[in-house]
Amino acid sequence: MIGIWLLLLLLSIYQAGLTEYFLTNPERYQLGAYTWEEESFRRMRLGEGILSLSDLDCEAVAALMVEHNYDLRRLTWEEYQQWPGIKRALMAGKPAEYQKLTQAYRMIFQDIACFPIPISGNPEKSWENGASASAPFPVYEDSFLEPRTYRGDRCHEGCDILGTERPRGFYPVLSMTGGQVEQVGWLELGGWRIGIRAPSGAYFYYGHLYQYAQEWQVWEQVYPGALLGYMGDSGYGVKENTVGNFPVHLHLGIYLPTDHYDELSVNPYWVLKYSERFLRKADY
Numbered sequence: 312m313i314g315i316w317l318l319l320l321l322l323s324i325y326q327a328g329l330t331e332y333f334l335t336n337p338e339r340y341q342l343g344a345y346t347w348e349e350e351s352f353r354r355m356r357l358g359e360g361i362l363s364l365s366d367l368d369c370e371a372v373a374a375l376m377v378e379h380n381y382d383l384r385r386l387t388w389e390e391y392q393q394w395p396g397i398k399r400a401l402m403a404g405k406p407a408e409y410q411k412l413t414q415a416y417r418m419i420f421q422d423i424a425c426f427p428i429p430i431s432g433n434p435e436k437s438w439e440n441g442a443s444a445s446a447p448f449p450v451y452e453d454s455f456l457e458p459r460t461y462r463g464d465r466c467h468e469g470c471d472i473l474g475t476e477r478p479r480g481f482y483p484v485l486s487m488t489g490g491q492v493e494q495v496g497w498l499e500l501g502g503w504r505i506g507i508r509a510p511s512g513a514y515f516y517y518g519h520l521y522q523y524a525q526e527w528q529v530w531e532q533v534y535p536g537a538l539l540g541y542m543g544d545s546g547y548g549v550k551e552n553t554v555g556n557f558p559v560h561l562h563l564g565i566y567l568p569t570d571h572y573d574e575l576s577v578n579p580y581w582v583l584k585y586s587e588r589f590l591r592k593a594d595y
């Protein structure tokens with residue numbers, strides 16, 4: 312009798328050890344129940360190499376991300392070409408998990424058809440033509456999960472596009488995808504914000520707007536490139552129309568529904584880099 316208890320005890324210790332092992336050795340368990348939803352996945356490190364290809368193949372991205380610890384920024388062309396073999400191995404070992412990961416990348420990328428800030432159609436202002444000083448190219452950098460301090464310590468779950476030296480209301484903000492308006496109105500942190508649910512399931516959140524282009528209704532349909540509103544500096548206040556607490560910019564957030572999270576935020580920085588291929592022109 313004591314022998315059986317001892318055996319069970321030893322088994323449970325062994326199991327606890329295994330779980331620990333899986334969690335601390337993600338390279339041995341990349342597609343486990345939780346691991347692909349962790350920070351390394353959320354950082355979306357695609358890199359310039361993958362983005363220089365004319366098509367983004369989500370099956371290739373999923374296979375290569377697993378193989379390279381979710382960081383493809385230094386991927387070589389030779390390494391890229393290995394993806395069909397990596398995919399075959401994953402399909403033999405963890406087909407459901409591999410397909411789920413591929414689906415997550417599709418959710419993010421396949422509906423994107425527009426960069427959120429257009430080029431000015433006015434040739435004198437256009438930053439396309441030598442980035443004239445009158446309307447410089449909006450800038451953005453990777454600030455995902457950097458600390459922010461308004462209303463307690465938290466992390467930046469998005470990417471900021473700055474309209475340099477321009478008053479609020481100058482830059483148009485376009486919908487990167489088609490989809491439906493899911494949330495609209497004032498938020499203490501986000502100011503005047505609008506959230507679009509794209510057809511494949513990702514949620515695109517545009518914050519700190521100066522004003523909306525029209526009175527958006529929840530569940531209203533938008534098309535890719537639809538004028539949502541104008542870049543501003545609203546937010547950081549309970550009171551509606553609080554402005555001026557930070558420089559004018561667009562805050563972009565991208566969220567995914569997954570098995571364990573209703574809204575898992577992912578880094579929009581490399582997604583924005585990808586969407587630069589869909590830059591549009593607008594009169595402003």
Ligand SMILES: [Zn+2]
Nearest residue numbers: 469470471562
């Ligand atoms: Zn932000």
